[in-house]
Amino acid sequence: MNLARFTISARDGQARRGRLRTAHGEVETPAFMPVGTHATVKACHPREVAEAGTQMLLANFYHLALRPGVELIAELGGLHQFMGWNGSILTDSGGYQLVSLGELIQLDDRGVTFRSPYDGATVQLTPQGVVEGQLKLGSDVIMVLDHPVPFGTSPTATESATRRTHLWAEQSRRVDPGEALLFGIVQGGFEVGTRARSAELIANLGFDGVALGGLVLGEPPQIRQRAIDACIGQLPEQLPRYVMGLGTDLDLLDSVARGVDLFDCVLPTRLARSGTILTARGRLSLRQARFRRDSSPLEEGCHCPACSGFSRAYLRHLYLAGEILAHRLLSLHNLWHLGELMAGTRRAIELGELSAFIDLRRRQFGQGADS
RNA sequence: GGGCGGGUACCGAAGUGGUUAAACGGGGCUGACUGUAGAUCAGCUGGCUUUACGCCUACAGGGGUUCGAAUCCCUUCCCGCCCA
Numbered sequence: 366m367n368l369a370r371f372t373i374s375a376r377d378g379q380a381r382r383g384r385l386r387t388a389h390g391e392v393e394t395p396a397f398m399p400v401g402t403h404a405t406v407k408a409c410h411p412r413e414v415a416e417a418g419t420q421m422l423l424a425n426f427y428h429l430a431l432r433p434g435v436e437l438i439a440e441l442g443g444l445h446q447f448m449g450w451n452g453s454i455l456t457d458s459g460g461y462q463l464v465s466l467g468e469l470i471q472l473d474d475r476g477v478t479f480r481s482p483y484d485g486a487t488v489q490l491t492p493q494g495v496v497e498g499q500l501k502l503g504s505d506v507i508m509v510l511d512h513p514v515p516f517g518t519s520p521t522a523t524e525s526a527t528r529r530t531h532l533w534a535e536q537s538r539r540v541d542p543g544e545a546l547l548f549g550i551v552q553g554g555f556e557v558g559t560r561a562r563s564a565e566l567i568a569n570l571g572f573d574g575v576a577l578g579g580l581v582l583g584e585p586p587q588i589r590q591r592a593i594d595a596c597i598g599q600l601p602e603q604l605p606r607y608v609m610g611l612g613t614d615l616d617l618l619d620s621v622a623r624g625v626d627l628f629d630c631v632l633p634t635r636l637a638r639s640g641t642i643l644t645a646r647g648r649l650s651l652r653q654a655r656f657r658r659d660s661s662p663l664e665e666g667c668h669c670p671a672c673s674g675f676s677r678a679y680l681r682h683l684y685l686a687g688e689i690l691a692h693r694l695l696s697l698h699n700l701w702h703l704g705e706l707m708a709g710t711r712r713a714i715e716l717g718e719l720s721a722f723i724d725l726r727r728r729q730f731g732q733g734a735d736s
Numbered sequence: 737g738g739g740c741g742g743g744u745a746c747c748g749a750a751g752u753g754g755u756u757a758a759a760c761g762g763g764g765c766u767g768a769c770u771g772u773a774g775a776u777c778a779g780c781u782g783g784c785u786u787u788a789c790g791c792c793u794a795c796a797g798g799g800g801u802u803c804g805a806a807u808c809c810c811u812u813c814c815c816g817c818c819c820a
Binding site for chain 1: 764765766767768769770771772773774775776777
């Protein structure tokens with residue numbers, strides 16, 4: 366019944382120009398979602414995040430359930446009101462934490478038990494509980510619980526995690542998402558056949574969208590691209606496709622060309638907090654001594670808050686001095702950069718010029734960031 | 737004038753006869769970062785070179801003792817506290 370929530374207005378090759386309707390507005394796709402794990406895009410005011418071109422951001426159910434708690438957020442009017450964000454919110458289930466917090470978990474087919482990294486308390490996540498919890502938060506797009514495995518995991522372990530992911534996906538479907546959209550997640554490791562089978566199975570469970578999970582976990586780019594292609598081949602046209610955790614410029618462009626609609630990544634904000642900025646020519650580490658006296662903006666032609674009025678030298682100084690403003694300005698620059706990149710791809714798809722656009726960006730990127 | 741305590745690499749600070757070019761911090765430099773336990777993490781930080789645990793210069797200055805000294809002795813200079 367939620368199929369009409371996603372419409373495609375233009376195509377260019379495999380790429381799609383679409384629009385996802387949520388309870389909090391429309392999301393123009395292809396879109397990049399900044400990550401706000403703890404109900405904040407670190408260092409940035411929500412207004413600034415919106416100004417960077419963000420229509421939907423990601424928050425993390427698992428982390429918010431631990432702190433400050435789902436009930437508390439619900440009591441205070443839901444996640445949007447709680448964090449002062451009027452746009453759309455996609456919440457991740459905590460599936461990724463099975464990988465990132467690997468030593469702190471115990472799991473079986475019923476779900477996961479986490480030992481809280483904050484206070485050692487144990488928390489249980491079940492497929493249904495996770496969906497219900499995200500509903501209580503008032504999330505616009507709800508992710509199911511899944512079980513990703515890093516590159517290099519044995520076929521047996523991969524098989525078992527994938528089977529469990531499918532089992533959990535089926536159980537998740539028993540919860541009525543109401544106004545929210547419910548997205549399933551494909552796993553299957555990095556073997557093309559198992560990937561494709563997982564995609565086919567997930568695509569047939571009636572979700573409102575399909576995410577490709579378990580990627581960017583140590584695999585070489587070509588293997589990742591093959592895995593993405595294997596999945597896309599199994600997915601129906603009318604469902605939005607979301608590759609979880611992908612976020613370099615080239616990754617985004619390649620995936621858009623393969624028919625992916627949604628992305629999220631911690632990279633722009635995390636890199637910013639370690640002094641690295643994104644530019645059309647590549648990354649730039651402001652910590653490098655060569656920027657000490659550089660009076661130019663982070664990137665010529667950028668209209669972000671950091672590039673309007675501040676020099677590289679000043680921003681480098683702020684960063685090295687440990688000043689909070691550096692985190693904010695550099696984060697915003699990086700969000701603007703990806704916001705512009707995605708706006709560019711949307712325009713290019715509409716004009717049927719995506720490959721030219723990608724070629725240009727790729728060539729620029731190849732020039733390096735050293736000038 | 738007398739007594740006591742100090743002077744260690746860019747800074748702070750360990751080390752009191754031998755695997756010490758010298759612990760540990762800070763600072764500096766370099767690198768990593770892809771559904772955020774991350775304002776985090778890792779490496780380098782006397783000089784030179786064939787980057788080698790090779791050579792040189794080093795623990796205020798000078799002189800000794802010793803197979804061997806940042807470490808022990810003598811002396812000079814400087815700093816701090818106390819007494820006159």
